[in-house]
Amino acid sequence: MSERVSNCPGCGAPIKFLWSSAIQTTCEFCKSILVRTDVDLEKVGQVADLPPDASPIQIGTEGVHRNRPFTVIGRIVYEYQQGYWNEWHLIFNDGTSGWLSDAQLDYAVSYLWQPPSPLPPASNCNRQASFQWNGATYQVTVITTAHYVGVQGELPFKYWDKSDCLFVDLRTTDARFATIDYTETPPILFVGEAIDFADLHLKNLRQFDGWTQ
């Protein structure tokens, strides 16, 4: 996996990886979804045009979380009742990855985390449920059924062609945040914190006509 530059098997355009551990990326030109194999890139699907969105974040946006600089290198787009939301894939300068979710300009940074005991099945995860992780009580605050809309850029795993996605959001009394992602079996857990826009120190953002950051 030392090869950092390849060609798109769909259109031949050069595909450059920003992160050596990326498993999946998309071709900017033909919108092919490409998965890295031992030898080459394999086209596994095609991204439909992503819906117009108004996130100030874009691929290439840089920021800082808890003194660790990061760059946005990919995203997963979901749709739910209140509109679209983005899970931006972050690559930190120490090579680890994380996620910055932007739902209606509510921001949260989270990291994939292995819970000490297996997560309950979705049918057992209701609004009354709570979990003890890392000395904090995480309470279920909202259960969201979302639709997978598309992907863009580099991701740490294979992820495409999902349909309905069930997410369980949890919060603590000290603004910690967690999401259980039931699109995978067994479900996977992301933990992190809700964060103010200003505290992310973002650079290289989108521009909005008539607004300055």
Added chain:
Amino acid sequence: MTSGPAGKVAKSVSLSCPSCGAPIDLRGYFHTVNVACAHCGAILDARTPTLTILQKFEKQTSIQPAIPLGSRGKLNGIDFEVIGYQLRQIVSDGVAYQWSEYLLFNPFQGYRYLTEYRGHWNFGRTLNALPAMQMGLRRTASVGAQVYRHFQTANAQTVYVLGEFPWQVRVGDEVSAADYVAAPFLLSSETTADEVVWSTAVYTDGRALWQAFQLPGSPPPVSGVYENQPSPYKGKVGSVWKTYFLLLIALIVAAIVLPTMINRNQKVFDRDYVFNGHPNGDSSFVTQPFELDGRTSSVEIKTITNLDNDWAYFHYALINQDTGHAFDFGREVSKFSDEGSKEDRVIVPSVASGKYYLRIEPEMDTNSPTLRFGRSLRYEVIVTRDPPVYWFFLVAFFLLLIPPIYVTIQAMKFEGARWAESDYGSGGSA
């Protein structure tokens, strides 16, 4: 700043209302889920290119928000644009209490809220943490170190909508809304079937908002006391009592020190007498003369008796030997078990210096136990020139109490007015 590789400058959109044809500006970009036409009030689905009509009204009562949609202002150093407006109400005992809610937008920072009820404004945002709830007689909710007291829980209904919202909104929407207060802060929850949304707000001066949004005229007049309005007496009660105690200490020190400096407190006469009764005669007599020196000042005459379950009356005259000017006064001394005292003390004010003597005429009931059983009334008369006077300090003590008691009562009245509107007040509206 420069835009990124995929950077497309986002622009606001102008469309027209499919219901009435009026122009509709979308200021909230693609975040906007619903938009209510400013002209006909129809609620439209902003995510469909044709703006599908979601809710329509036969008769639209047009409400002009005090801060017009599209107004921009800097709050806490961040620019916000007013993009949505809701009139909401709670109904209590058949009375509708209505307030305004403005939705503020910044494409980077997200959404904030302004609420207004009878000229009282609050600037708020959704809360990312879950408050820690403490149940009990009086519910509280804590966010970090801040403890909020439960104020009211009521059903809040949306009665009018204008502009854009990044969520589904309809006239008639109802949520269970709870408020917790820690003036000037407010913690609120809105509970629907799916979710509990918490938000915090801070009480904000309407004039500051008018300045921030550069609005003409003045904000709506403020009336009544609002749930999280900071008390004008907050902190003053403590400080006024602190001042009181400092002055009290000064007063006590003055009461101890000043008399020794100002008053001569000089004993000029002291004699013991015996009275056995004079059934048919005059019991009056005069004392040896004594000198009253110094400036014109008061004189204290003290009578100490051996009365026990009995009383006596003393006719006194303090007479100037040279001029014959007399100060006449009578003193009754009575001592019955726990009542009264064997001693009497009287102050004769403004006595000029000179040589004086006392004329004393004791008087007792002939049936008095003392005389009936053959005992004698023994008494001592002590005259003191310029004794210390304490009444001034006593008056000062009560005068000093007025400001702290006044401020304390005003502060209690303010809190009373605040909580009268809560679920815990007599005039509770929930």
